[in-house]
Amino acid sequence: MQTPLVNVKPPKGNLGGAGVKQARFPRLDEPWPGVPDAGSEAELSAPVTHITTLGNGLKVASEDTYSQLAAFGLYVKCGTIREPVHKPGLTLLLERLAFKSTTTRTSAHIVQLSENLGCSMLSVGDKENIVYSILTLRDNLPAALEMVADAVLNPVFNEEEIDEQIDAIAAEQESLLNNYEFYMIHYLHKVAFANQPLGKSPMDYWNTMRDNISREDIIEYKRKHYVGNRIVLAGASVSHSDFVNLAEKYLGSLPSSTKPIVENPVIYTGGYLYEPLSTEAMNKENFKEYFGLAFKSCGWIEDDSYPLAIVSKILGGGSSFSAGGPGKGMFSRLYVGFMNQNSHIESAEAVLTNYEDNGIISVLSSCQPGNLPELAEGVCVQWMQLAYDIMNRPYEFESELTRAKNLLKSTIFTNLEQRSIIADDIGRQVLVYGKRQSGEWVCNKVDSVTAEDCLRVLLRLFQHPPTVVAIGKQSSLKSMITFEQIRNYFMRAVQR
Structure with a gap:
């Protein structure tokens, strides 16, 4: 039985003193008048x-x-x-x-x-x-x-x-x-x-x-x-x-078509671009030099997209300058083992860019002028160190793997709190797969990834020619490791 509210207007000049009857509000376990009952949890169904x-x-x-x-x-x-x-x-x-x-x-x-x-x-x-x-x-x-x-x-x-x-x-x-x-x-x-x-x-x-x-x-x-x-x-x-x-x-009046459209084939080539900074860029105060290293990844339609996403989270990274310090306490490799150990590095971040049947996984980085050669070598070492640690430090790596999985799952569910992202997720999944997998299904795929999966996809990356982009002063570019040196560095890891 609902408990009626008693609305009593106190007399002017009296803020509820003696003799004034106070309004009685329902207890927390009583229904509110005029508010529909939400029903029991058992009666509610998850959105489908x-x-x-x-x-x-x-x-x-x-x-x-x-x-x-x-x-x-x-x-x-x-x-x-x-x-x-x-x-x-x-x-x-x-x-x-x-x-x-x-x-x-x-x-x-x-x-x-x-x-x-x-x-x-x-x-x-x-x-x-x-x-x-x-x-x-x-x-x-x-x-x-x-x-x-x-x-x-x-x-x-x-x-x-x-x-x-x-x-x-x-x-x-x-x-x-x-x-x-x-x-x-x-x-x-x-x-x-x-x-x-x-x-x-x-x-x-x-x-x-x-x-x-x-x-x-x-x-x-x-x-x-x-x-x-x-x-x-x-x-x-x-x-x-x-x-x-x-x-x-x-x-409904949109035309239909049963004739297949011939899509442009996408072929990963790899290669390199070493480009000098423009004079205008170098005239700016606090200008930077840049280095990017990428490998051929896979498309969303492949199961290897899950271990690759975890590898990207393990490398992590971001900008070295942010409120609260680098990374605000994050424990990704590019923060802990790279930026925090080298004050000349301005940023280093792993980015996974997948498409339907192709893509790249990369580390984008920048540094203070004159440090580009060291930055390039350091980024290469970070990739190789990850593969080495999976093989030779399995117990330590397991904690990194768990942390990366939790971070990835947290990101998924945080994003799916927003209506616009739910609609976007539905639209893109149905366009690619013809159906929509739930966040829980995706997280189960994330949980199933093992250290062996991470090592396997890393070695698969190293089999393809890398993509290298370096932008800096002429003197820095002349001191850079060459594309062939970078390619051979990773090929040796595969051959071992």
């Missing part, structure tokens, strides 16, 4: 991902997290890796033109509509996909999805907006010309996947886009890839049945 395929091949995937804020995205298998070799930049332009004028709305009208709906909208074109993502109130989902469908189905691509975006891209790239830290991962891709779309970045083609890409090129590229069986509509905190009905209503 549902997937439905429309008649045109488009997949609708969602998970209801029972929130009043909904996140959804349209995931199109249309990234830079799929561009014609002679037309780089098409994906970037499609991304930038995503919410511009359509046959039914001007770009200003779209901005006004999104503000009226309280939408946060974003378009991102990456190496493999283009994503149109929206965060909005659950009640505004129909209007928000209609707006996205309009942007996808009815773009105008007028010349004025195309020129405007090319100008904006040029301005951004000019501002980044000497930002080597930002572009190190792109330099590694350029060398690792030489002369291929996967190796291209805006710094390679921004100044040729206006002459090389026409409005007709954009229309044809979109027509080829924007077909139902290459698209996933993914949502979090949405009713699946309502989501499917809305998708059928607004996206």
